[in-house]
Amino acid sequence: MYYVNRQAIASRLRCIPELAEASARLAGEWKGELLQGLAQERCLHLALEIVTDIGSFLIDGFMMRDAGSYEDIVGVIAGENVIDEQAAGRLRALVALRRPLVQDYDLWQRPQLHPLTGELPALLTAFSESVKAYLRTELDPWEKQR
Template identity: 60%
Template sequence: MYYVNREQIAVRLDTMPDIASALRALAANWQGSMMEGLAQERALHLAIEMVTDIGSFLIDGFLMRDASSYEDIIEITGAEGVFPAQMLETLTELVKLRKPLVQDYYKWPRSELHPLTRTLSELLPAFKQSVERYLEREL
């Protein structure tokens, strides 16, 4: 029997629509202001943390192979069928943004709309549904 922390997964999944909505609004109204740039950074960072936190809870709960990096979390959960294969590339691209956003933030081009800002507004809700279906199927 697995112990999957469904409560912590659900808390993170419940936040995804808000982040997707914020990213959608930023993309639709982008002017390149400092405030928009900072909001975009935070929304992308939260998307990374949500996806990797959920992945970590699933890896731990279902006793999947240990992850050695953020990219590994995406690779493992993708291989286990948590989300469709077509999401793998975009999710990997997303988690690769963690270092630039968290460590190299002083170099981040705040006036530019990052391409993932548009993409994630659609991908996050689909990821949420995929995780929910995976949990239903596996539990």
């Protein structure tokens, strides 16, 4: 039997709608202003943390292969069919932003709209749906046996 921290996963999934809305507004109203740049950084950062947190919970809970890096978390959940390869490619690009956003923030180009900002609403929504479908498929049969 698996112990999957469904509560922590659900808590992070609940953050996605607001983050998707904020990203869509930023992309649609972009003027390159300082506050927009800072908000964009935070949206991208939160998005990649949500993906890696949920991926880590899935890896631990379902005893999947250990991930060696943030990008590898995405690779593991793609390999376990939580997400498809197309989504995995875009999520790897998102997760690769962790270092620039967290460590090299002094070099980040705040006046520029990052291409992933406009993609976040669809990308995160699809990720959420994929995770929920995976949990239903993998855990519901166990729940019915109780």
